[in-house]
Amino acid sequence: MPIRLPYGPNPLDPRQPRPAWVDPRTAKTKIPMYYEPPPASPIHLSGSVVIASGANATVPASALKNPMGQDMEILEIKFELSLPAFVLSAYNASFAGATIACELTMGSLKLTNGSIPVFLFGRAENLSAESKYDRATETVYAAFTWRLPRPLFVPAGAAVVPNFTHTGMTPDAINVRIGYSARTIFVKPRRIYVPWVAKYSSKSFNPISAADTDASIELDLVNPNPETLYLQRFVGRTVSVNPSYVGKTEGPVAFSSQYLSARITDSYGRPIVRDFTPFYGIFSPLTRSWEMDNGAVLDPESYYLVNLRKDAMTMSAFYASAYAQAFISMVGWRELEAS
C-alpha cells in the first residue's frame, strides 16, 4: 500500500494535528515514497539590483514568482547588501542596513507601513555576520534575515514585490539581493497570515549637543488594519555617522546604552515601557530586539507612541560633526480568511 497523505487540511500546517507517520523501513510492503506527490518542495527565489544613493529600484517580479506555477509559502526573507568598493570598514558594514529600506507588497496587500530599513525586519541572530569584509575583492557585506512569524501564502502567479529605497546616508551605490526561502505547496490553506511591519525613525541627534528629545507620531508604529495585530517583536537599532571620518557605525555603544533612553505607550496610554529606559535595555543588544511572540496584541487601528530622550554627552572634539539616529520597528502578523 502506498503511504497516503490525508488531504484536506494542509498537513504541513503546524496548527493542524499531524497524521501518524509510517516509517517506510518498517512497512510490510516497501514502496518508495515518491509514488505519491510530495506534500511540499523547498524553493529559493532571489533577485538583485544596484541602487544609487537616493534612488529607488525594484527587483523584477518574475524573479520572485514560483516558476512552477504553483502556490507557495514564504518562510524567510533574506537581504544581502554589498558595497563593491572599500568605503565602509569591515566592522561597520551593518550600517548599510539603515541605508537600504524596503517596501513589500503582494497584490493589494501591504506587508509594510512604507519603506522599512532592512535591518529592522528580523532579530540579529549573528551580529558578526552582519558585517563582513572580503579583503581579496575589497567588498563589504551585510546580511540580514527575517523569519516570518507565520508562513506567508503566495498564490500561483503572485509575488511579494520589494521596492527598495537608498536613503542616501552614504553616497555609494549598494548592491542589494533579496531572497525568499519558501516551499511549493499543493493544498491551499483555509486561513492566511499576513506579516505587518511598521517603523519609526528618529530625527538625527547631535551626540555632543545638549539634551534633546524626539517622539514618534500616530502613523509610525501603527496597525491601520481592521484586524488585531499579533506581535512578534520590536526591533531597535541605532546608527551614527561622522562625515569627517569613515565612521558610519551601527549600534554606537555609549549612545545606545547610556545616553539614549525611551518610553513607550499605546493608543490608550497604557505603559509599554513605563519609565525612560536605556535604548539597549529595551532592545537587547544581543539580538537588537524585544521578542514578544507571547500572546501580546495590538488592537485594530491603534498604535504605539515612542518618546526618546537623549542626554547631553561628552565626546572628543574629533567627533564633533557626528550625528546619531535611532530606528524602531514593530513586527507582527494578522489573520485573514482565504477567499
Added chain:
Amino acid sequence: MSPKPSANFDAVTPVILSSPFSILANNSAIPDFGRIAYPYRKAIYIEEIRWTLYATPATSQVAATQLGSQVLTKLQFGNKYLMRDPVPIWLLGTTMDLKQEETQDVTVNLRTSYSHYRWRLPEPLYLEAGEVLGSWFTRGPELATVFPIGTINGYVEYVGRTVSPQTPRPKTIPVPYAAPFVTTLGRVYQQSNEEHLFNPFGVDLRVQRFNGRLLQTSADSAQTASRRLGLTVPPSAPTSGMGLLMNDSWGGKMVNNLTGPGDIFDCLRAGWLVDTVMPPKGVYEIRAWNMPVDQQLHVAMVGVREERA
C-alpha cells in the same frame, strides 16, 4: 489617527519596567520599587530580566570588563525568593554574544565599559496585581582591589506582558531559582558545600542548566585585566590546568574525570543545559583542582520550582 474604543481593552500588552541603580564596591543598592511595579491593578508575567551595566574606571588600564562578574543580585517577591544568596549577574543567563558583555565606546571615553546581560526565565513568572519583584544588588570587596572600577551604574529591566483579567488566577506558579558557587581567589583546591548548589525547598526543583564562567584577574601583556570564559585541562590550556569534578547528593558522578570548565560549560554559551529534576534538599557538589591564583570560577545552577500562588 484617533483610536477607536478598544474592542479588547483587557488584551495582553507587552510591558517593560525599569529602574536605575548605582553601586560602590563593598556596598549594596536597591532600585526604585515604584518604577519596577506595574502601575495598574493587573497581574503581569515577567519573561525576561535584563541588566545594563556601565562604569568608568579610574585608570585606563582596566579595559572593557565583564561588569556582571562584579555585581551580584538577589530577587524576591513576597515570601518567595528567586535566589537565597546573591548571584553574579553574568551567571543568570547564557551568553549570546560575548562582545556585548564587554564593550567600550571609544568615541566617548576610552575607559567606559558597557556590559549587557539578559536572563530568559525558565518559566514566565506570574506576579499578582500590585505585587513587586524586588531587586537588590551587592558588590563584595574581593574583586574591588583587582578591578579598580569605582562606581558601577546600571539599569535593571523586567520584560514581560500583562495578564488578561479573563485569565483565571493560577493555583500554583512556577518560580525560578538560581544558586551560585564562586571560588575564593588564591586557593589551589576548593569544594562547594551543601549551601551552594542545593535545593532548599520541600519540592522538586527542575534544573534547567548550569552556567559557568571563569574570571581571570591578572594583568596580561597589554596590562589589562582580561576575562576568560573557560579553559581546558592541559595540554591545550594556555595558562591553566584547572580541572573540575561534580557529583550529586548520593555520590552519583556528574563529571567523572578532571575536566576543564570550558568543556563542561560550553564555551559558546557559558552554559550546560541539563534539564533534570533535583529532589527536595538535594545538593550538587563541585570540586575544583589546580586553581591558578589569578582565576576565579563562577558557577550557578538555574532552575524552577512550583509554589502555591
